[in-house]
Amino acid sequence: MSNINKQALREAAEKVNSGDWSYEEFDRLDLPGGSFVKIDGRDAVYCLNKPVGGIKQSRAVIAFIATFNPKVALALLDELDTAQHTAAVDHEAACSLVAENEELKRRIAELESKNGNLRTIAHEQNELAIRASLDSNNATVEMGRLHKRIAELEARTVTLPDRKSELFWPGNGFEFDNLGYVIAVENAIRAAGIGVKGE
Incomplete structure (x- = not known):
């Protein structure tokens, strides 16, 4: 449904009384198979002659008109507008997420290339830390021995x-x-x- 058709439908629906619509059938000797739409309890639309398709078809058309009244048309148009707005917002968000995703992929690739260097550096740092820890432990043991010796000498x-x-x-x-x-x-x-x- 194009925007022009939707707008025309909205304008047409807004011109019509949007009160309570109902459908009724009647059979009279002079008007067999008649049907009509009431708006707010008053007769509004009649089908008195036999249209193409006969009485059954005529009543179905009038029942549809009563059911698909201006309130329903306006509600559906509002829902459609809301859905289109939501779709536009979702599309914009999706485009933004795609751009963000591409940036994140680029950043991940960059970090992965740096990661190889960092692993080497981390391995070297780990070895240095182990050596420093061993040296520290050895120094602690030696200091303990010297403190003990000093205590012995002082005693x-x-x-x-x-x-x-x-x-x-x-x-x-x-x-x-x-x-x-x-x-x-x-x-x-x-x-x-x-x-x-x-x-």
């Missing part, structure tokens, strides 16, 4: 010889044996497990 006590001991005041006790005391101190340090370097 050692060296008991130095008593300077007042008569061992270092030989003879009459007036002269201190400095060399003997130094040797005794070195021996005490060695006994605690500490190496002594000296001249």
Whole structure:
């Protein structure tokens, strides 16, 4: 149905009373097989003569006119307009989605080409991370060992010889044996497990 025909149908339907349409048949001696359409309870359209096709056809045409009244025609035209508008909006959305889809395909192809490089870089980064983790673990173990050693060394006590001991005041006790005391101190340090370097 072209726009011109739809517009003409709409204009024709809007000119007609769109009240309640009904169909009735009658049989009178002078008018056998008659039928008519009532609009808002008043007679509006009659079929009194026998048309081509006979009484049955005549009544069917009048019943159709009553059923396909202006209200129905306008409602169908409104539905058609709504459907055409929806179709136009859907078409526009579909075109937009096609364009977006093409852009996404292009972007996917671009990312897939970069992905190969990223996989290589990721593999190298993973190897570096593993090495760094191993180095970190080794450093942690070594630091733990050194802390333990420091704690052991700090826990050692060296008991130095008593300077007042008569061992270092030989003879009459007036002269201190400095060399003997130094040797005794070195021996005490060695006994605690500490190496002594000296001249």
